[in-house]
Amino acid sequence: MTRLRFLFLLFLFLAPFLFLMGMGGYYLWETGWMFWAWWPMILCLAVSYFLAWRWTKRPTLPPTDERPGYWTDRDKIAWEKVVAKAKSFETITTDQLEDPKHYSDVALDLAKQVAEVYNLDSTDPFDHLTLPEVLACAELAAADLDELVQKYVPGVHMLRIRDMKRARKAVEWYKVGQNVYWAGAFFVDPIQTAARYLASKAMLGSLIDRLQSNVILWFHTAFIHHLGRYLIELNSGRLKVGVKRYRELLAQQQAPPAEAAPPATPEDAALDPAKIATGPKPITLAVLGSVKAGKSSLVNAMLGRNAATVDRLPVTGGTRYEFTLPGGQGVSILDTSGYGQDGPTDEDFAAAVEASRDADLILLVTQATNPGRQPDLDLLDRLHAWFASKPHLRMPPVVVAVSHIDLLSPKSEWNPPYDWQTGTRPKEANIRECLSVVKEQFGDRITAVVPVCGREGERFGVVEWLVPAIVAHLDHARGTAVLKAFEAEAGAGQWSKLGNQVVAGGKQVLNVLFDVLKGKK
Ligand SMILES: Nc1nc2c(ncn2[C@@H]2O[C@H](COP(=O)(O)OP(=O)(O)O)[C@@H](O)[C@H]2O)c(=O)[nH]1
Ligand SMILES: [Mg+2]
Known part of the structure; x- marks a missing residue:
């Protein structure tokens, strides 16, 4: 259809409306109704202007950053x-x-x-x-x-x-x-x-x-x-x-869907291993600390009454457990054997680095009653230095669990729950004091400190403070996990890819040769 024909059709189509508009206007004018019809029309236009102005005032376009x-x-x-x-x-x-x-x-x-x-x-x-x-x-x-x-x-x-x-x-x-x-x-x-x-x-x-x-x-x-x-x-x-x-890889590291909301009471929060590995990729939690700091006791406490159904796997330098946090995030706990009180030996350190290389979140266990924390500090400093030399990775967040709080004075008393943040009982004040010392000793090497008692039968603080502290750092932990996943995958498979390319290229060359030979015959 030519443009002229289109315009002609358009004219034919619009002509009756134009005629009506003209006649209507003329009629209104003649009968003197124009004066009254004028105001609603102006009002319509004004309202449309106003709304257009309002609705374009704040940009409804989404932020892009x-x-x-x-x-x-x-x-x-x-x-x-x-x-x-x-x-x-x-x-x-x-x-x-x-x-x-x-x-x-x-x-x-x-x-x-x-x-x-x-x-x-x-x-x-x-x-x-x-x-x-x-x-x-x-x-x-x-x-x-x-x-x-x-x-x-x-x-x-x-x-x-x-x-x-x-x-x-x-x-x-x-x-x-x-x-x-x-x-x-x-x-x-x-x-x-x-x-x-x-x-x-x-x-x-x-x-x-x-x-x-x-x-x-x-x-x-x-x-x-x-x-x-x-x-x-x-x-x-x-x-x-x-x-x-x-x-x-990015999709695998997404937070689990929100419908698996965290349970309301501490009792519900006891970890449920029945939901293992349904959501996103599990994160790895490395439990570090000196020998006898109470690491294994804490891990057992976290796994809770269902420990029997938790997957358990001995690995070099420790044991791995798979379970699910309230909220649906799968966690693979690496319980390490720990280092001596004299500080990490080179071997110990190598094992701890290995463990935290693997880790997306570090749980450092240190005793409340043992004020010498130099070994722990050494370990964290060396880890920081190691990660600083790898700027494409991120040091996992470090949550410190101060164990053995039951042995703080008064020693004979153990009567949880304790409100260590604001309580006034002597035990509560001592826990508070101990935690502020630990915080000061570790400074910005760590992201959170919680008190716990991991002793069988007298457990306290695991469900109340430790698990929530871990949950609070899951986003950060997933972040470190993504970076590691990329590193692992970018490094691996480069040579096999090259091999595939060579094979594919070789086939191509053979085909060409074959065609040439065939053509010559
Ligand atoms: N009183 C007390 N004893 C604890 C606590 N946590 C662990 N223990 C005890 O300390 C010893 C060493 O604990 P364990 O978890 O094996 O330490 P690990 O070497 O760090 O794994 C065990 O006898 C535990 O019963 C605690 O919070 N309070
Ligand atoms: Mg142990």
């Missing part, structure tokens, strides 16, 4: 650069938005800035990367942006870029036309025109501007945030596993 919880300190530094970059464009013009070159410039500059955080001596942001990694970064960022735009910009799949440009031109022409109209009207009736001009500027003009710049700025910010996020994943080496595995 979500960032994964597992990021390391180095990733966070890089993210600050990304955020600053997005902020620097707070007044982007529509011209820039239409210019493809603007996006590639921004992307390259961002890639450079992020790469600088990861290897300071590189001049080219892509030198140290492989091609599949770079492509994975582009793919993930593009997929995210696509999802976002499809979801929040209605009808975007039907708009060509050309249409968007045209829409902008139309708005510009509309503004020009409007100005011409105002100029004309001004000659006829200056005062009234001026008043109407101001009113309309305040409403419609700013409305269109706001609608436009809202979406434009939002898209531009989303572009930088999403690209930045995956540039960080790229430079930290986590895209080595490929797009598919990247998504799978």
Whole structure:
């Protein structure tokens, strides 16, 4: 259908309506009802303006700066650069938005800035990367942006870029036309025109501007945030596993669904091993501390009355137990044999490092009645140093359980429950005192301290404080687990992949040779 025919059809279709409108207006005018009809019509328009203004005032577009919880300190530094970059464009013009070159410039500059955080001596942001990694970064960022735009910009799949440009031109022409109209009207009736001009500027003009710049700025910010996020994943080496595995590994480390809410009473909180390994990947909890600190007693207390049904597996340097925390998170507990009171020997340390390399959360058990904590401090310092040399990993959070609180003075008294935070009984005051000393000794090496008594038959504090402290650090723990999963997978399988590629390439060569030979015959 030609354009002329289309316009003709449109005219035929609209003609009756136009006729009715004209006649209706004329009739209203003639009968003098116009005066009364005028007000409801004006009211309708005013309400629609007002609502449009209200509804565009606060941007309903979602924030685009979500960032994964597992990021390391180095990733966070890089993210600050990304955020600053997005902020620097707070007044982007529509011209820039239409210019493809603007996006590639921004992307390259961002890639450079992020790469600088990861290897300071590189001049080219892509030198140290492989091609599949770079492509994975582009793919993930593009997929995210696509999802976002499809979801929040209605009808975007039907708009060509050309249409968007045209829409902008139309708005510009509309503004020009409007100005011409105002100029004309001004000659006829200056005062009234001026008043109407101001009113309309305040409403419609700013409305269109706001609608436009809202979406434009939002898209531009989303572009930088999403690209930045995956540039960080790229430079930290986590895209080595490929797009598919990247998504799978992240999904495995999600928190269990909320319907498995934590139980309300401490009694319910007794751990239920019946729900083993139904949710996300279990996290590993390494129990460290010196020999006889009370580690195994605590583990038994955590496993509780159902210990018999818990999976138990002897491993080098300790024993592994699998069970499920209230809330549904699977936990694999690694009970280690511990180090001597003289501090970790090199062998002990190697075992502890091995255990915490494996761990997503560390439970350090130390005796309340034994003030010498140098071995524990040494161990944590050495662990910190070890993790500091691996900036792509994160030191697991450390929860300290202060055991043997039953032996604090008055020794003969053991009458739980104790309210160690605010209680006034001598035992409560002593527990409080002991914990503040421990806190001071460990300083920022640890994230939480809880008192416990792990002695069979006299247990206290495990369900009340230790388990909640562990649950509170699950997000952090899952974060360390993700980083490790990426490390393990990126390192493994590189050679077998190369082998597969060589085999596939070899087959290709053979096929070509075969074809050539066949052709010659
Ligand atoms: N009084 C008291 N004894 C405890 C406590 N925790 C553990 N024990 C005892 O300390 C000894 C060593 O405990 P164990 O859990 O085997 O220590 P591990 O070497 O760290 O695994 C055992 O005899 C336990 O009964 C506690 O909180 N209070
Ligand atoms: Mg033990």
